[in-house]
Each structure stands twice: as structure tokens, then as C-alpha cells.
Amino acid sequence: MICNKCHIDRPLVDFPNNKKFRDGKEKTCKLCKYKRNAEWRKLNPGYRHKYYVENIETHKQQVKAYRESHREHLNAIKREGYSKDSGRYREYSRKHYWSKEKGSEKRFARYTRYNKKIIKELKPTYVKRLLSRKMGLNYNLIPESLVELSKTQIQLTRILNERKPQWNQ
Numbered sequence: 001m002i003c004n005k006c007h008i009d010r011p012l013v014d015f016p017n018n019k020k021f022r023d024g025k026e027k028t029c030k031l032c033k034y035k036r037n038a039e040w041r042k043l044n045p046g047y048r049h050k051y052y053v054e055n056i057e058t059h060k061q062q063v064k065a066y067r068e069s070h071r072e073h074l075n076a077i078k079r080e081g082y083s084k085d086s087g088r089y090r091e092y093s094r095k096h097y098w099s100k101e102k103g104s105e106k107r108f109a110r111y112t113r114y115n116k117k118i119i120k121e122l123k124p125t126y127v128k129r130l131l132s133r134k135m136g137l138n139y140n141l142i143p144e145s146l147v148e149l150s151k152t153q154i155q156l157t158r159i160l161n162e163r164k165p166q167w168n169q
């Protein structure tokens with residue numbers, strides 16, 4: 001289908017669904033639509049917040065109505081303790097992930113070996129992972145210098161822990 005904005009012939013999946021159109025597809029491609037929305041937001045800063053404040057009552061009612069109509073479903077979620085933060089969920093997804101295919105045990109063993117290696121040798125991958133998990137840094141933006149510093153710190157802590165008994169005698 002040809003987009004009415006950029007006039008590029010694109011596959012149907014590149015057009016947003018919209019029931020208002022007979023064929024169920026909007027005539028402007030997703031990219032053009034996204035660009036237009038982004039520009040509009042730039043020209044109208046604070047609109048979202050203003051809209052939220054002005055429509056807070058409507059919003060609250062919508063949330064309430066949703067809760068009421070989906071009560072069973074929401075209760076089920078609560079019962080299951082289904083939460084991305086809960087240990088149970090993480091454990092479940094981990095198990096699930098590793099049991100998906102045949103030979104997953106081998107794969108898991110390889111993964112464990114790899115992890116042990118990067119932890120022992122303090123590879124940048126591991127140090128960056130720690131920094132992003134514990135300090136909330138963006139994994140991809142962590143500078144090498146910080147990785148080096150952090151590595152030294154971990155090494156020092158390891159030496160301290162290792163030799164503590166002999167120093168305390």
C-alpha cells in the first residue's frame with residue numbers, strides 16, 4: 001500500500017490498524033505517523049500533563065471501571081503473585097527458558113560455566129552487568145574507565161575477604 005504522506009509503497013504491516021477504515025488500515029504509514037506525533041509533541045510541550053490534569057476524573061473512572069470489569073482476572077494475577085519483580089516469577093521464567101528445547105541441560109551447563117568464568121576473571125561484561133543492576137546505570141553507556149575502577153574495587157574486596165582470617169590472627 002502507498003502511504004499518503006511519504007508516497008512510499010510499504011507492506012501492510014507498516015500501517016496502523018484502524019477499524020474506522022473499510023480495510024481496517026490507516027492510510028498513513030507508522031513511520032510518518034510516529035514522526036508527525038513526535039513533531040506535535042515538540043510543538044505542544046506539557047500537553048500530556050495538562051490533558052491528564054484536566055481529565056483526571058475521567059481517567060480515575062476508567063481505571064475503576066476496568067478494575068471492576070476485570071476483577072476476576074486481576075485477582076487471579078494477584079493470587080499467582082505474577083510480578084516481574086518477584087523471585088517466583090523470575091525463577092519460573094528462568095526454568096521455562098532453559099527447558100524450552102532439547103539439550104537445554106547442556107546449554108545451561110555451558111551458560112553456568114561461562115558465568116563462572118566471567119565472574120572469576122572479572123570480564124567487562126560481568127562488571128558492567130553488576131554496575132547496571134546495582135547502580136541502575138545504562139549497560140551500554142558505562143565508560144571503560146568506570147569498568148576498570150570497579151574491577152579494581154572488586155579485586156580489593158576479594159583480597160580482603162580472602163586474607164581476613166590470616167590478618168586477624
Ligand SMILES: [Zn+2]
Nearest residue numbers: 003006029032
Ligand atoms: Zn509514510
